Amino acid sequence: MxxxxxxxxxxxxxxxxxxxxxxxxxxxxxxxxxxxxxxxxxxxxxxxxxxxxxxxxxxYIIRPLEIVEIMGPKGSTRKFLSRMQDGHLVESVIIPAAYSADGRRAERTTLCVSSQVGCAFGCKFCASGLLGFTRDLTTAEILGQILAAEDITGKRVDNLVFMGMGEPLANFDNLRAALDLIMSHLGLNIGARHITISTSGHVEGLKKLAAYDKPIRLAISLHGASDEVRSRVMPVNKKWPLGDLIPALQDWVRERKHMITLEYILIEGINSDLGEASKLARIARDLNAKVNLIPYNTVEGLPWQRPTETHCKTFCQILVNERIPVTMRYEKGHSIDAACGQLRLRRTAETPPAP
CATH class of the missing domain: 1.10.150.530 (DNA polymerase; domain 1)
Structure with a gap:
């Protein structure tokens, strides 16, 4: 190739x-x-x-991937599936927004970027790991998703979230090289504050990222406020339990001086007990973090369900009462199966890549 x-x-x-x-x-x-x-x-x-x-x-080539499927109408949240030169598939999600964080009118486009083909971390609620881990994406394949999104929308991508398929910090070298070109004035010229890296808790990668001298944003896929609960849904917690993860995050906060985000998918009967909300509030307070609650987006083939809307709001209110900055984000792509890995899972089942 x-x-x-x-x-x-x-x-x-x-x-x-x-x-x-x-x-x-x-x-x-x-x-x-x-x-x-x-x-x-x-x-x-x-x-x-x-x-x-x-x-x-x-x-040489320029574009290392081709778009093979797009889901969702123009102007809404859209998912697209890309095929690499070796036939493997990755997916990305385009999220338009009409308002900025401060509520003012501001058209902008966020792209959820994948960093690996599949995922080795095997989070129990996620479709990305159902087919296992295949390989890291190259720097060019990471960057190619951004150019593909702009081809689809005809608009500049303003914000990047590395929260697609794979664990970005497990592909750190290629991620860092991509970030350099994304932020370069000769490259995409996207500011560091418009880039978020989401990790499932890769402590070694967090230490490497902390040494990367750019003010990028950090989000943590927490999904459990105790080791007992988190280990049920996130096998990575057995390697890097909260006793290792929280100190690494405290180091990050001390050095970076800006607020991190704790991502917390609410799954009925697993991590949505109201007692977990109080534990989550304590973690958020210790880290001076904000919390993003996400009612579970159902994945075909997995048994998990989202709690009722009333229960989600009660869980959220506990955090509010504890004066924790919190948002409740219902998946914008629920109608297009936008949870990570679902489109790839279906397409791979239909037409597996050549060996």
């Missing part, structure tokens, strides 16, 4: 060009075609010499 130029920094392009006998200034021209004009073929790079275009086309 040919490598994609999307993963290249300006310096890496200069090295490629030097080997081929071309001047260094061509690297900036290529970066402009890739990230400003967002071309998908080398022939469109009209200010490059024809011989260079032919050489690049023979050895």
């Amino acid at each position: 040919k490598p994609s130029l999307l993963s290249c920094t300006e310096q890496q392009l200069i090295g490629i060009l030097k080997e081929k006998g071309h001047p260094a200034y061509r690297a900036k021209q290529i970066m402009e075609w890739l990230w400003k004009h967002k071309v998908s073929d080398f022939e469109s790079m009209t200010n490059l010499p024809p011989a260079l275009r032919e050489t690049l086309a023979a050895e």
Whole structure:
């Protein structure tokens, strides 16, 4: 398979060009075609010499994935499925918003980005891990999802959430390289404060991310406020229990000085007991964190159910009474099975990738 130029920094392009006998200034021209004009073929790079275009086309590709399915009407939450060069599938979710966080009118687009094909962490409520882990996504495959989303919507992606398929911190090197290009003025030029990394509690990865000197946002898939409950739904808690995770988060908060988000999917009979709400409030207070409650989005083939709306509101009110910043987020993509991995699961069952 040919490598994609999307993963290249300006310096890496200069090295490629030097080997081929071309001047260094061509690297900036290529970066402009890739990230400003967002071309998908080398022939469109009209200010490059024809011989260079032919050489690049023979050895490289630009877009490392193709869109194979889009679900959801234009202007609403939409999920799309992408096929990599090796035939494996990943999915991403486009979430439009008409209002900014402060309530003012502001059209913006958020993309939920995948970082792996499948997932090795096996959270019991999630479709992503039902087919197991296949491989990490490359830097170019991560970035290609963003360009694909802009092709679909015809709009710039304003916010990125690494909360799709896979554990981003388990693919840290490729994630970091993608983040560098996402934030670069020669790349997508998306500010760090518009990027959120969501982790299931990968403590080693959290330490690496803490050393990455950019003010990105952090979200933790907590889903249980005690080891007993969390271990029932998140096997990662057996390797990194709350006794390891909470101190790592406290270190993050001390160094970063901004609020983290605790993601908490409410599952009937599993983690929605009102006693867990009080425990969750204590964790949030200790971390000075906000809580995002998400009533469970049903996954075909899994037994879990969401609690009643009344119960969810009661759980939420306990946090409010404890003066914890909290939001209740019903899945915007419930009608299109937008929970991670469902579209890939169905398509893979229909047409498995070639070995």
